[in-house]
Structures are given as structure tokens and as C-alpha cells.
Amino acid sequence: MTQAEEQKRQPHLAKAPILAASGLVKNFGGLTAVDNAAIEVGQGSITGLIGPNGAGKTTLFNLLSNFIRPDRGRVIFDGEPIQQLQPHQIAQMGMVRTFQVARVLSRLSVMENMLLGAQKQTGENFWNVWLQPKQVIEEEKQLRERAMRILESVGLVHMAGAYAGALSGGQRKLLEMGRALMTDPKLILLDEPAAGVNPTLIGQICDRILAWNREGMSFLIIEHNMDVIMSLCDRIWVLAEGRNLADGTPVEIQKNAQVLEAYLGQ
Template sequence: MALQSERHGEDTQAPVLTAKNVVRRFGGVAAVNDVSFDVRRGEILGLIGPNGAGKTTMFDLLAGSVPPTSGEILLNGTVVSGEPAHRRIGRGLGRTFQIPRPFPNLTLIENVMLAAQGQAGERLFANFLMPWRVAAEEKTFEQKAMDLLDLVSLTRLAHEPARVLSGGQRKLLELARVMMADPAIILLDEPAAGVNATLLEVIIDRIRDINARGITFLLIEHNIDMVTRLCHRVLVMASGELLCEGTADEVARDPRVIEAYLGGAA
């Protein structure tokens, strides 16, 4: 009998996220062309490729920001190809962005609390009919948000406005915000971009810590050192297609990958 995930009650051997023959066309151009892969539960999977390879479009398709022209996307075995991004968040898929955009005038803890799912206070009548429940829930979310800020080493700034953060600290805040929604998988879009070496080490450590909690990661990244240190497997895209997959060392030696980068695939 397959082991069952305590959190989701799913087959732990089944992929958490699957792309099946996914195509996305913009006019006559196939930005993603017949791409298929699985993201295995509990792994850190890297997605690399030269500029214009289709990586960001692939992320948009997985997250629900754009629909596929054809093919299927499955989240925990359920076809979600036609679902919008907010429905996929509710199903356990979180996403960060290359350029984080927190609410600058809200404090860090307020930014994190906003990401909580299913808040009673969001329903108008709950504030009038069950104010005690709303207050108790808010206190629970506040403690959870503080715990997550501690996880990403931002506790001392919890009550500061987000506008004071550096680029690297904003990446850490975004990790905490995503975690607030209790994701099964997180799509990370270039977590190393614009981050100094010291904060990059913190981000790498935090990704490892979160992964150790059973959270799966798929990340786009140009920093090959980070990919080599973090990723269990690596996928390589070029010209909208999946070129190869393997360990970081295996794909680095693949002649097709060398040609894609040196040849400047569009």
C-alpha cells in the first residue's frame, strides 16, 4: 500500500505537479512547445535555460497566470489547466516572483498575514455575527506570521514597513508570504537575482529548511552555483522545448546544453 501524506492524504510517490504535452502559442510563436515533466513530491527541481527559452512562460502556465493552448497541467493528480491562479493557490501551489512587490506601507507581519487563506474576517457578516471568532483567528494568524518571519530571519523587522527592505530581504519576505498559505509546492522565480552574497546564503539555507518540512520546490535560476547546491534534478529548456534533464553535473556536460547557451537560443 502506498504511503499517505499526513497533510494532504495523497500518494507520496505521485508527482505533486505534472505538465503533459503543454503548448502555449502567442500568435504564430510557440513560447512553450510540447513540454512534459513531473515535479516529484519533496524534491527541489531546477529549471534553467538561456534567455528566451520559455521558462517564465512555463511558470505562468503552471501557476495559472495564462492558460495553455493545448496539453494538461495536473496538481496533486487533478487537472487544473483551466483554473485561475487563486484556485491553484487554494490547492497548494504557491509562487514567488523575480521582482517581489510587497505592500510598501504595511509592516512585514501585516504583509505575511494578508496571505493567509480562508480568513473569516474577509466575510462581511462574520465581523458582526462572530467578532470573537475573527479576533481569535487573527491572533492565530499573527503568531503564525511571526513564526514564519523568524524562519526567514526577519523577526527584528516584523513591525517595520516593507519599504525599508533590501532586494534580498524582499525575497525572504516573499518566501514567508508564500508559506502563510500552506503550500505543497512553491514555484521560485530567480530567487538569487539582485541579491548580495551574504543574503543569498540565507536564502539558500531557508529554502533547504522549508524543503526539509516536506515542501516541494521548482525554481527558475540563472545562478548555476545555487542550482548545483540546491537542486536534486535539473530541467533544461531551449527555444520553448525541454532539451534534457538530469543532475546539475550531467546537464552541465551535455553537448546540447552547451550549444543552447553558447549558441544563444532565442
């Protein structure tokens, strides 16, 4: 296939990547969890990150979003170096992430959790509450409507008024994903979105990811469920022992002998 044909098949390859990291290193005491790793997420792509348990995938996510500072390496998001930024500043730029074990506020309702995900609310500025109550009320109404639409799409609309603590593990993952979407991000990093989620919901999550992707959102997904990875991703990066083992299309990765060996050796 020529380069032009390849670009036609995967148009995002023609553009600069939305996220590009290289030379990332993270040591925990004597253990090198991430060892000179690189990754790229094409603009508009759904990119997979796979590897055996303990390969350093979650740590790599933490480095990309600056939840943990790397010992070395650089991360470019949407054309800007982001190493010096705080996670909330990175989120404001349009990169949000979910956690392997979903972090929701159990004693708040599902709707309240969703509203906390929204940024740039006029009401967040104290004086606006006094000066522009109408606008604040209108904005909150719009946020609630947006939250309900997103909750509907992740199958949680019937739980909107329930405590988040009453949700199952799988439902918490869906809520966390929904909350991330409240910010209308450019890129979402999902850490094992299908883990602990029942098969019907997994199918629904995949459909939603594809729909959001068609609207222009890019994804980087860590997942052990190979059906999910292979059906969603246009490109897959494989990490083993903190290092890049391979990257390629799902078909290339499925027949890569080193990748198979890394998994069988687990």
C-alpha cells in the first residue's frame, strides 16, 4: 500500500498526532516501571495500549497526564509541551482520563458527580452568582441537560438521582467516563473501561466510543479484553516490562510473534 493510500484509509495519519510522548522513564525505587517508552495517538484515532500485567501501562497513563512526574521524557499534547502543567490544566486543554479503579464521589448523586465534571461554569465565579443569576441558572440547566444526554448514552439515566456509592463497579466506570465527557475533551485516556463490566454494557460502551470518535474525539485505551481492543482500535501499542515491544494495526499486532510470546510468558 502506498503512503497516499494508507492516508486515505486512516486520514488521521496525515495530521500531526494529538498526543506524542517519547523517552519516558519512571523509576519506583529500584524498579523501572516505564523504561524509555514512546507512544503516539493520531488525531481522531482510537489507539490501544496493551501489555501483560505490570507492563507499566497505568504508570504510562499517569505520566502522560502528569498525575506522576516522569524522571525523563517529553509529552506533546495538541502541539504543546505539557510536562510543566498540572493535571487540571491538562484537562482544561482537552485531555482527560479515567482510572483503572473508578474514582467517583460515593456520597454525591450520579448527577452531582456529572456536574462536577463540567468546567468553566459561570457559577464557579463567586460574583457571577450575584451579578448574573439568570445566566447561571440557564447554564446549570444546560449542563443538566447535557449530563442527562450523556447518562442516557452510558445507560445510567435511571440512576441519575441515586448515590454514586450505590453503583456497581462497572456502572462506576461508566459514570467516570460520562463525567470525563462533560468537559467535551479532545482526547480521553481510558484505563480498562471494560474490566468488571457485563458483556451487554461492554457492547454499549464500544458503540458509544465509536460514536464519540465519529464526532471527532480521540481515544487512548488500555484494555485486556482483546475483542474490545481489536474491534475499536486503528493502531495498537504494546508495552512489556516498561518498554515498547511493538506498534501497528490490529492485524499486525495479532500476528506479531514477540507480542504473543510476551502474553504467553505471563
